[in-house]
Amino acid sequence: MLSSKRLVLAHFWLAFTVFGLALLLGAWQMLVRSPLLAWISNPEWYYRSVTAHGTVMGYVFPTLIAMGFGYAISELALERPLIGQRWAWTGFGLVVVGAVMAMVPVSMGLASVLYTFYPPLIGSPFYYLGIVLVVVGSWIWVALMSLNLYVWKRDNPGKPVPLAMFANVAGSLLWGWTAVGAALELLLQILPVALGFRTTIDAGLARVFFSWTLHAIVYFWLMPAYIAYYTIIPRAIGGKLYSDSMARISFILFLVVAMPIGIHHLFTDPQVGAGFKFMHSALTALVALPTLLTVFTICASAEIAGRLRGGKGPFGWVAALPWRNPMMLAVTFSFVMLGFGGAGGLINMSFQLDASIHNTQWVTGHFHLIFGGAIVIMYFAIAYDLWPHLTGRALTSLGLMRAQLWLWFVGMIVTTFPWHYVGILGMPRRMAFYDFTNTALAPEALPVTISVFGGFLLVISGALFFVVLIKGQLAPKAEAGVYRFSIAIHPPTSVPVALNGYSLWLVLMIGLTVVNYGFPIAQLLALKNTSVPAVYVGAQP
Amino acid sequence: MTLQDNHAAGAVVAARVERKWAMVSVAVIVLLAGMAAFAGIHQATMPQARVETADPTTLHIAGEFVESNLGSALEPDGSVTVRAVAQQYSFTPQCLLVPAETPITFRASSADVVHGFLIQGTNINTMLVPGYVSAIPIRFDKPGDHLMPCHEFCGIGHEGMWANVKVIDKAAFLAMTSAHRRLTCVE
Ligand code: HEM
Numbered sequence A: 001m002l003s004s005k006r007l008v009l010a011h012f013w014l015a016f017t018v019f020g021l022a023l024l025l026g027a028w029q030m031l032v033r034s035p036l037l038a039w040i041s042n043p044e045w046y047y048r049s050v051t052a053h054g055t056v057m058g059y060v061f062p063t064l065i066a067m068g069f070g071y072a073i074s075e076l077a078l079e080r081p082l083i084g085q086r087w088a089w090t091g092f093g094l095v096v097v098g099a100v101m102a103m104v105p106v107s108m109g110l111a112s113v114l115y116t117f118y119p120p121l122i123g124s125p126f127y128y129l130g131i132v133l134v135v136v137g138s139w140i141w142v143a144l145m146s147l148n149l150y151v152w153k154r155d156n157p158g159k160p161v162p163l164a165m166f167a168n169v170a171g172s173l174l175w176g177w178t179a180v181g182a183a184l185e186l187l188l189q190i191l192p193v194a195l196g197f198r199t200t201i202d203a204g205l206a207r208v209f210f211s212w213t214l215h216a217i218v219y220f221w222l223m224p225a226y227i228a229y230y231t232i233i234p235r236a237i238g239g240k241l242y243s244d245s246m247a248r249i250s251f252i253l254f255l256v257v258a259m260p261i262g263i264h265h266l267f268t269d270p271q272v273g274a275g276f277k278f279m280h281s282a283l284t285a286l287v288a289l290p291t292l293l294t295v296f297t298i299c300a301s302a303e304i305a306g307r308l309r310g311g312k313g314p315f316g317w318v319a320a321l322p323w324r325n326p327m328m329l330a331v332t333f334s335f336v337m338l339g340f341g342g343a344g345g346l347i348n349m350s351f352q353l354d355a356s357i358h359n360t361q362w363v364t365g366h367f368h369l370i371f372g373g374a375i376v377i378m379y380f381a382i383a384y385d386l387w388p389h390l391t392g393r394a395l396t397s398l399g400l401m402r403a404q405l406w407l408w409f410v411g412m413i414v415t416t417f418p419w420h421y422v423g424i425l426g427m428p429r430r431m432a433f434y435d436f437t438n439t440a441l442a443p444e445a446l447p448v449t450i451s452v453f454g455g456f457l458l459v460i461s462g463a464l465f466f467v468v469l470i471k472g473q474l475a476p477k478a479e480a481g482v483y484r485f486s487i488a489i490h491p492p493t494s495v496p497v498a499l500n501g502y503s504l505w506l507v508l509m510i511g512l513t514v515v516n517y518g519f520p521i522a523q524l525l526a527l528k529n530t531s532v533p534a535v536y537v538g539a540q541p
Numbered sequence B: 001m002t003l004q005d006n007h008a009a010g011a012v013v014a015a016r017v018e019r020k021w022a023m024v025s026v027a028v029i030v031l032l033a034g035m036a037a038f039a040g041i042h043q044a045t046m047p048q049a050r051v052e053t054a055d056p057t058t059l060h061i062a063g064e065f066v067e068s069n070l071g072s073a074l075e076p077d078g079s080v081t082v083r084a085v086a087q088q089y090s091f092t093p094q095c096l097l098v099p100a101e102t103p104i105t106f107r108a109s110s111a112d113v114v115h116g117f118l119i120q121g122t123n124i125n126t127m128l129v130p131g132y133v134s135a136i137p138i139r140f141d142k143p144g145d146h147l148m149p150c151h152e153f154c155g156i157g158h159e160g161m162w163a164n165v166k167v168i169d170k171a172a173f174l175a176m177t178s179a180h181r182r183l184t185c186v187e
């Protein structure tokens, strides 16, 4: 039973509203840099837009989804009201104030530095302060998740922590720690310069701090999707979860190995030596493990569903799956996109192959496929699944939901496949304009144009998503019944201590980070004369 | 068999299949990491080994990146070193001239913000971070023209930051080195 419905709904509505606005910006960017439209004459608008789109899609939107979903999980899985509702609203307020504070200077063109900040470019201090507030708001959520679990454990000694809550807290802890990298960069390096206390900054060191956040943030975005794979999908398609302990192991692996590998974003950076690049590259390979385990467990859970519905033989169960159920469609599309995106990820992860696509449009294509595709489609699924319980009204437009998911899937494929291809041709990213009349760039014109149409499909899909939700809010009252998470075929009666808590894994997470980052950071701090003059963006001193 | 036994037997099978899959996954990952290590060591495609620094504020007045030293230089061992500087929103030199079938090292740095250095149709792809020197070895198989865009956002003129690389026949290149100490497309 949910007692914090308004809290969760507030998070979801704000998340999806900013998502809808940023989606329009994305489609506009796609269009203006394509051969379809004449030169916009002021490139600054483009970078303003990319800064807003990236900041919203990378920071604000997924953070709000993780927070709202996390509060819902805490109540539904622990079966008790959330402790610290006031604090939760305070966190929400900080995210709202932070998002507004960041977006005002961006829309005025005073902070067109893109969501990665990369100093020595420096924009308005309000942009960075706004992001700090968003992060602080989310840290309140991190603390509340651990607090709620702690109190539950105290009252239920020896009982296995419900899987959904176990995963949720793992995700929150991962975020709490990974955000520290960017926070250090903002507080120690960027803000003093943006506020005028200092005029120089070590750009190489800043990139190392940012990479600390940049990899594991990806797993923070992904957590809600993975939680839905394990704890919502098997139930929603009429099956059971294949293995509860494998799920726990996957989430623990994310916690430990997602962190100390971010230097793979700096493979081609001159300020980090080859040794640590190699180490991070090797550890990066490990992070594929929890995903491979997840794919197996979820496919096996789907097989259970198919057989329970009467499917026979090695493949008969696939045909027997509830293909008209939106949740079935969502998880299938998500897995297909995860498969293609994962294959691309293996290329990014190897230093040698990365050299041919680093910082080209391949990279933007890659993360739109994984994040915008595989992950965001599961955010839709989560909303569809929770909505009746949040609003007390049924979602009945199943046909619309199916159309929305199909359009998102097809749109993502049509957008991102050509996007990858032009990256292989060497098309650089983050440019407001490309001269497609140049014979060397002419072959990129057609694929870029195809991408634009994929983008239109995504906008239509986004609009349908809002239609479904709004129709849901306007529908007559209908009791949604008790909310259930998936049940494992062999539900755990007792769980080894290591799989029921985090202490050991937190020690490993922090230890590995200190080893893998401490040394490169110390080396850079010891290097003399690497601070360079700041370059201010927009109308600034 | 009772239902209870059935359940237990099922659990054993499930755990076995799961373990097998986990082992396959680990094997795949070890293989991939091994391949990367092998390619790195065997074909010497490893990242730049040493961290080198260069002060962006004095880049143009002292050291190897002074304007008169930019462009392609023939080394005593027959290899070629190409030096370039990036700044908002251009590269100096704007057109690099290099010989085919010759070991070449690009050395570059930035005079202001972070820029990117990518030569289309090759594996040359690196970041230029102010304060640091990027060094990349390469060998061009045949003569030809390549575009060289900056691939990192460096300010509102980023989309205009494109340079060129002209690869010419080795003999022709060597002939030109007798007249000029440093070569670019302009000579
Ligand atoms: C649905 C979820 C989406 C997410 C999470 C997302 C995320 C992001 C992020 C984080 C960036 C910043 C990249 C950078 O600074 O290099 C970005 C850039 C961009 N996005 Fe999205 N995006 C989404 C949807 C879309 C859609 C639907 C479109 C097109 C219709 C789109 C088009 C773009 C474009 C054109 C850029 C700029 C790329 C460049 O200039 O190199 N995005 N996106």
Ligand SMILES: [Cu+2]
Binding pocket: A214, A215, A216, A218, A261, A262, A264, A265
């Ligand atoms: Cu990463």
Ligand SMILES: [Cu+2]
Binding pocket: B115, B116, B150, B151, B152, B153, B154, B155, B158, B159, B161
């Ligand atoms: Cu640039």
